[in-house]
Amino acid sequence: MTKEKLLLLDGNSLAYRAFFALPLLTNEGGIHTNAVYGFTTMLQKILEEEKPTKMLVAFDAGKTTFRHESFQEYKGGRQKTPPELSEQFPYLRKLIDAYQIKRYELEMYEADDIIGTLAKSAEKEDFDVVIVSGDKDLTQLASNRINVYITRKGMTDIEHYTPSHIEEKYGLTPNQIIDMKGLMGDTSDNIPGVPGVGEKTAIKLLKEYGTVENLYDQIEGMKASKMKEKLVANEEQAKLSKQLATINTDAPITITLNDLAYPGPNEEEVLNVWQELSFKSLIEKSEFQSQVHETKEISFSIIDEVSTDLLKDQMAVHVELENDHYHTCKVLGIGLSNGESNLFVPFDVAAKSEPLRLWLEDATKEKYLSDSKVAQAAIQRYGIFIEGVSFDLLLSSYIVNPAISGEDVAVLANEFGYRDVQSNEVIYGKGAKWAVPSIEVLAEHVARKALAVWTLKPTLEDKLSENEQYNLYKELELPLASILGKMESEGIRVNISTLEKMGQELTEKLVVIEKEIYELAGEKFNINSPKQLGVILFEKLELPVIKKTKTGYSTAADVLEKLESEHDIVKHILLYRQLAKLNSTYIEGLTKEVHPEDSKVHTTFQQALTSTGRLSSTNPNLQNIPIRLEEGRKIRQAFVPSHQGWVLFSADYSQIELRVLAHMSNDENLVDAFKQGMDIHTRTAMDVFHVPADEVTSDMRRAAKAVNFGIVYGISDYGLSQNLNITRKEAGQFIDKYLQSFPGVKEYMDTIVQDAKLKGFVTTILNRRRYLPDISSSNFNLRSFAERTAMNTPIQGSAADIIKKAMIDMDARLKKEGLKSKLLLQVHDELILEAPKEEIEILERIVPEVMENAIELAVPLKVDFSYGDTWYEAK
DNA sequence: CGACTCACG
């Protein structure tokens, strides 16, 4: 017999929480759904994690409760439930019924009391009990057997109030939560408490006196103070408040534990309710609904010899690969579709077919691809160079909405309402069960993908035109895909023996430091485990705890730096961390990625991933090779040109994001600074600190630089204070001064947030979009985050637009000049090329020229460059 | 598989 576990949900409180935490969604019939949606996502998560055997959702019944008998104003002054929420309760009840969860309400009692009563009786029966609510009042019920979960932020972020968590957070026992409420009151329930006593004071008093009653028994001994007067004057009120806050664990409920058995959801019913509420995302990823959805039948043929008449002037082409390592993996076959005939060409047939190769390489034949970069890069390994790409599903989806995720054609197709294609997971399975299916199944799957791409082209192109994004897609992202494919295929040469030598040195150093650390700690432990390290530092060595994480002590570098003076071990740990990172990520990790045939690494640039329009780089990530610290920077010595007598040539934009900001805000002062070619951080320091240029100290410049970063990130006083290690107030003053000096920036920031609220999205210089669904959220955190994003994305995204345009221009220019030099990497504001020495001179001329003229702004763009025998020397 | 840490722009 498995152990009984009772899950008790506070229906009203969770519905309220969800309603205010999420933006106002509506279903197709115009009914608001956000509270039910939030409740559902929370419920799904909790069911998954807790697997209860018994369940109940408790609701409040009616307006008056037994608490009103002793205090009429209880919950007085509360805003009426908004109609947008009221209308959702019938659906919520329907949903709970579909899950086959019991619900219960009781005249004169609140949901809290039902929960308290059942929790205590279940505890006596030795059940494990979990209570979920949005209301911290329930935490008074916590015990060894009873866990109280309180939802935070969204709805799926849940804080677990165990007695030890409460002890950590407040220094109180669960029972004392009631006393705390009694003293501090609760505005939302209109519980008065003692005026002038807040959380801090209440906790302090309870630590000394234990309970409200005890406090008043001993109050005569308390030394005279304002606070004592207040306590004395409000004794009655404090005791009443405590009584009001106390959950009744002996309510006259007519339901017993035996009635609460939870058999699991009626899946069909749940899906029906979801359908009614238009919970599309839930329906799609639902485990109830088998992922193998019905698809309409299609006809398809497996081709064993490609004849020219099969190949039309326009066709969707889908290159099916074994996995996403397309620089190495097997190609399974090619799907072709023109909406009428759907074909599958197994790759052994395709690779030998001269007609197919000629057709693929014929630029006048239009090809529609799901992911043109992957297809081109994979096929070119077999000497086939796809030309005439005129549609790319992945890129067009990404431009329409960068939040749309996934390279799986089925996932993308579903986003746009096309369902006649299965997901890869359904066809291949996942994890250990992964396998290539029979040729018939594979052929149909690939043919369906091609048909999906064919069918979706007009849909996507219409959306792009509607949003005035067709140019961005067709003239920027699409041609860029081919360039990135070439860069990836070209790869960059890595000198393995350089890495090996560094690795040996690092390992030797690490052994020494490790020994030192164990000695200072007095024992051996795993330094790589933050958990074990935390125990050593903060328990054994009793260093002060500066910051905590969800799961324990923070041992992050900024924390350790503050502890350096406290104990010698700290600096050793910092050094160990630094070297261990270099060794595991950049020596060992990078070495694994080097292809033995050519001694090169071939990264993958993700072109449809980031929300801002930047690229990202994986397998390996070549956009985060160390540079800031010298020890790490040496890693760059291992990156070399692929030919004798060549160099690596690097060119980077100077302050591109601040220049973009100057352009978009049109702030006179900022524009002027750039036009005059000033050092922007020094100029900022002059304005913020009101000093002439020659009186700007390095600290002032450093602070100004941090402010400039802050501005770009969507500033907050707190963030800046953390970064500069100053008080929030000082940080706030810096920001105020900055905004006074650059009023255009302030206006721009205000406007962009307003604009985002109005339209629901922000845009970049080339009209890239990012939707911000949380921008009008009533949840402070979500809304603030969206506001910062609204400020940052146009800046970061426009900078991405500019360098992407520069890459296209650069590719064309290198070709036009007939150069051998090649683009190898892009690192957000920097391009890395390799070049024969004799071309250096011309690159010095054309690279800055191309980059600086990629897009014309209200301020000049400035490019610095350098070259050398390794990436390290090209600095 | 999530949390933490740390590398980059």
Next chain:
DNA sequence: ACGTACGTGAGTCGT
């Protein structure tokens, strides 16, 4: 009062 800087990817630990 709320709790944070923006955007990424990889290695490691521990459930």
